[in-house]
Amino acid sequence: MSFAKLWSIIHEPLFWAAIASLKIALSALLIGLVLGLAIALARMNPNRHLSRAAVAYIEFLRGIPALILLFLIYFGLAAVGIRFSSLQAAIIGLGLNASAYLAEVYRAGLEAVPKGQTEAARAIGMRRGQVLRWIVLPQALAISLPPIGNVAISLIKDTSVASLIAAPDLMLRANDLSSQTFKPLEIYLVVGAIYFVICFPLSLVVRALEKRGERKT
Template sequence: MLADLRSWAPDLWAGVQLTVLLTLGGMAIALVLGLLLALARLSPRRALRWPATVFVEVIRGSPLILQLFYIYYVLPLLGLRLTPIQAGLAGLAINYGAYLSEVFRAGIAAIPRSQSEAAAALGLRPRQAMRLVILPQAIRIVVPPVGNYFVSMFKDTALVSTISIAELMFRGQLIASDTFKYMSIYTVVFLIYLVISIPASLGVRWLEHRLDPARVRPAAPAPA
């Protein structure tokens, strides 16, 4: 078994690196897309609100694997050809961007209206109030759920193996098909996902605890 692990290690390590890069890149794009969609859905302008709403509902109503297939296999028929890496990043970013938009929208909506009114009283325009007053407070609220989606994206990168991206799952499949040691290789891949995702999940829980509003409330005075 140890000899097998030594021979598999270079391929699996390359797969882990690509998986992490896909996760980081996909989440970075998804965060920007999710925030833009959330702002569009909160806009009083129908020309922004309705298309954003339709986009989010369509993406959330279809499976990620189908979106990956559509981007990689269907879009070239319409003249847009992407490499597997580009298609994988686009699929992950679009899918998670739609879900993160709801997280951002909920976070912004959770900020009391009095904050906007106070900003207006100070002479701030709506855009300035959103950027300087509302969003900084909303970010504190949305960080824990965003962290959970980050861990979920790391695991969902396994789906991009279906469009020939040689990430961790794809590398494991290749090794298994060459060696026929399905139990050993898939157990190793399983453990690699756990070794990375469990500490990440614990980190998200720690961050959620640190950002819990209850922790920053002043303690009640002791009874006389």
């Protein structure tokens, strides 16, 4: 089979599978961004129990492979009666995984905002919640943007792991197509190229953001 013939068979399913992978990455990123912020705030809370629990959460999730987390959620929880579809398990697992990394990203960002900002806002009569919402968070987010971008890129690449619990992503589709056509090398190279086309421009954007951040400081 010529490559042109192969391409005519695989390009459409791979395109849609890439979209599916991006949806998984985006959903997981949303979970990670929201949960990660909550964990970061818990980690920085003066309450010791709360901050210890946050540290344990972060260390546990950063200490185990994403694959094992997906196995725990998909196979482990099913054995005790909590059933998720492979797609749900992939999104939850990758989201939890990202939240641990993002919690540390947020924390670094929050700690980088000068203390004087909080003091000044308190001095003009803002409440603690208001200070966080209007003064500290916007600045912390701006600082955190490049590392958040890096987490997002890792997340897109990590969606490939979802195929190992048979979640419908790009790699799973590639596995199907490769066993149908017996052309694994061509198909995985095309799949690699698809990931590259998605991730490389994002890497360039993140690098530009990093450069801009360096110039400011």
